[in-house]
Amino acid sequence: MVHHASTDEAPRRSLIPRSRLARAAVATAAAAVLALAIGGIAVAGGLESADATPRPSSPGEEMRNKLFAFTPHEARLVTDEYGFEIHVRADVEVHGVNEPVTVQTVGSTMVARVLPGGQEITFPTAGAVRYPGSPTFEYQPHMRDETDLNWSVSDNALLDDLFTEEELAEGGDAEMFGPKDEATEQGVTAEDVEGIEISLHEAEKIRTRDGQELWVDTPVVVGVIELPVERV
Missing domain, CATH: 2.60.40 (Immunoglobulin-like)
Known part of the structure; x- marks a missing residue:
């Protein structure tokens, strides 16, 4: 008799790789994307202090x-x-x-x-x-x-x-x-x-x-x- 696994019993795939090396690569890529995003906002003035003196x-x-x-x-x-x-x-x-x-x-x-x-x-x-x-x-x-x-x-x-x-x-x-x-x-x-x-x-x-x-x-x-x- 063949046992069929129910939907609840089906293994779930994790979005985080199991390999330590792969996880390190993902973290490095995420940090790079975040740094680029912050850099772009800073160039546009979005991170400027609220009480910074404006240009004359x-x-x-x-x-x-x-x-x-x-x-x-x-x-x-x-x-x-x-x-x-x-x-x-x-x-x-x-x-x-x-x-x-x-x-x-x-x-x-x-x-x-x-x-x-x-x-x-x-x-x-x-x-x-x-x-x-x-x-x-x-x-x-x-x-x-x-x-x-x-x-x-x-x-x-x-x-x-x-x-x-x-x-x-x-x-x-x-x-x-x-x-x-x-x-x-x-x-x-x-x-x-x-x-x-x-x-x-x-x-x-x-x-x-x-x-x-x-x-x-x-x-x-x-x-x-x-x-x-x-x-x-």
């Missing part, structure tokens, strides 16, 4: 985060008896929300530094100016605004007239005016300035303890530009 943009080139698009065109340096300001003409278009966004919120995602030297300057000290000349303190959603953004560096002489040395040492000026610009502390004058570097950071929405939603900057830099200044 050119004037007129758009930079974008989750909240708005920022297209800087040119910079001008304006001086007065209190210090100097750097005015950057740029296009701003809010796309991340359907309600107005303040100039302060937009500026909070930017870090500006004077060139050469790289000392940081604070933004903003005033509202932006929407061309052809009307002041604005907020941007409407989904509208491309050509505006003049102002970064200001104030002379210490103004603070010296308002506070004693002891009050300045205790931070009395910071309580009224906010922290000093790094550029002021480094003694940067208008004559020293040749340009401005602006780094645009990613923006994210957070919820405060009282339930309000705020847009804040993150450590991730999404765009960098250097603009020479025109003196006016």
Whole structure:
């Protein structure tokens, strides 16, 4: 009597060779394929660090985060008896929300530094100016605004007239005016300035303890530009 093996009893073929030499060859081939795949992704930029500094943009080139698009065109340096300001003409278009966004919120995602030297300057000290000349303190959603953004560096002489040395040492000026610009502390004058570097950071929405939603900057830099200044 002949016994026929059932389907369940039929031996199964393994995809892994039994020979040690054959297994080594398969492993080597798989490693080579994986290395080629990783190399191809790296060449294409797919393994680049999320917070790697992007290549510098050119004037007129758009930079974008989750909240708005920022297209800087040119910079001008304006001086007065209190210090100097750097005015950057740029296009701003809010796309991340359907309600107005303040100039302060937009500026909070930017870090500006004077060139050469790289000392940081604070933004903003005033509202932006929407061309052809009307002041604005907020941007409407989904509208491309050509505006003049102002970064200001104030002379210490103004603070010296308002506070004693002891009050300045205790931070009395910071309580009224906010922290000093790094550029002021480094003694940067208008004559020293040749340009401005602006780094645009990613923006994210957070919820405060009282339930309000705020847009804040993150450590991730999404765009960098250097603009020479025109003196006016």
